[in-house]
Amino acid sequence: MSYETLEIAREAGVATIWMNRPDVHNAFNAQLIADLTTACIELDADDAVRAVVLAGRGKSFSAGADLNWMKAAGEASEAENFADAMKLAGMLRTLAEMKKPTIARVHGAALGGGMGLASACDICIAGDKAVFATSEVKFGIIPSAISPYVIRAIGERQAYRYFQTAERINATRAATLGLAHEAVATEELDAKVSEVVEALLQGGPKSQAAAKDLIRAVANRPVSDAVVEDTARRIASLRVTPEAKEGLAAFLDKRPAVWIAQG
Template sequence: MYETLDIEINAAVATVWMNRPAVHNAFNADFIRELTAACKALDADASVRVIVLAGRGKSFSAGGDLNWMRETAVADAATNQDDARRLAAMLRTLSEVSKPTIARVHGAALGGGMGLVSACDIGIASTAASFATSEVRLGLIPAAISPYVIRAIGQRQAYRYFQTAERISAERAVQLGLVHEVVAPEHLDTKVQEIVVALLLGGPMAQSAAKDLIRGVAERGVDDAVLEDTAQRIATLRSQPEAKEGMSAFLDRRDPEWVALNAKADS
């Protein structure tokens, strides 16, 4: 189905491999279109519970393909803006997938590649990984990725790295909040699998609601409107079959139905 991606589905986990190793999984128009479509398709697939984003070859992703960037630079204003909008839409689609997303970062994640990591819910990196918002060295700015990178590392750190384009080590990335864990390369897949196992124990509706909750209350003060919003969210969720099943399973000291379904799919 895809020329720039390779998608593997194992039980309830979909691994989306960026598959342009010759150009370090750099973005072009085809890649942007296909990753957008893949995210939408996997989000709509009820059998998929977790999405892992990974890269073939040496790098996770080097950001924008230079040939594609040259083409956009000489295109007319309308074409240039349309390309920029499609890139922004791809990142938003990834960020707003209702299911848990994990970035598996084994090598360089530069420019837009760092944006992909930031747009995922969870980042797990190898000690061999590195990051940068390198755009200013090309006379550009990290515009499309900025909402996600700033969300991950904060404004203060963004002021530094958006302007210096310094390489960020994996160890520094975890300090900044860009990734959650850093492990030796040989332990990367084991750590990703640990996170996957933990995610599969949660209710899928609850996880989707948890993501929406974060978007709804982040950066807001604690006022009457926020209190009412959160009260309505939990009251609504409690009335759903998933929550009733989860609470019954806890009281009955058994696994809830979704855990049993995961185990059946994995066997």
């Protein structure tokens, strides 16, 4: 498919979604939200895609909401605002729950919804000039739709600070907070993303999807009998799959697993 606000590049099992509104720093509007939702669904269903990288054309990753879109929202009814907010929340959830591994390649500004996108991806690699913020309170609103993913990334305690102060967070601080997995020199950003992608391509695609689902099932839950039984059932069910049998056989035969050879 072709998209009005996106470019999608595919190479060797990796799909890169380039947000392509550089004149407004890849700010969100209704079209970008719709395009990202559809692209995530399309790529998640494509067996040829092993990993997805989210990136931005121009000077920024994403500067959050388009000001014209925000102005229109301020003049709309509460019901219309709810409908728009549900589309944004739905897009973020679609990205966050993709079966494929996802990496945010962040350079420049990642503000508001842009910080939400970075948090919704499984992995975030930031260039050293990247800057993050939950800037919504400066506009009299809150980082509501992005909150599940940002809080997951930086924790509740840090969210109390940054949701209220809207302070800018540089790349080094983002890495300290856990928002970015790594902060690297901007000229090394693509090399680091490629390095992480290469590591991802070594894993079995079905086991990676199961690993993501496992985290969602176990995180922030006490170690109860139900959790212990659930984790045991998950590994038992995977051990008998063709992918697991192939992975073990490849290790014993000292050869690449079929999913690596295909890549």
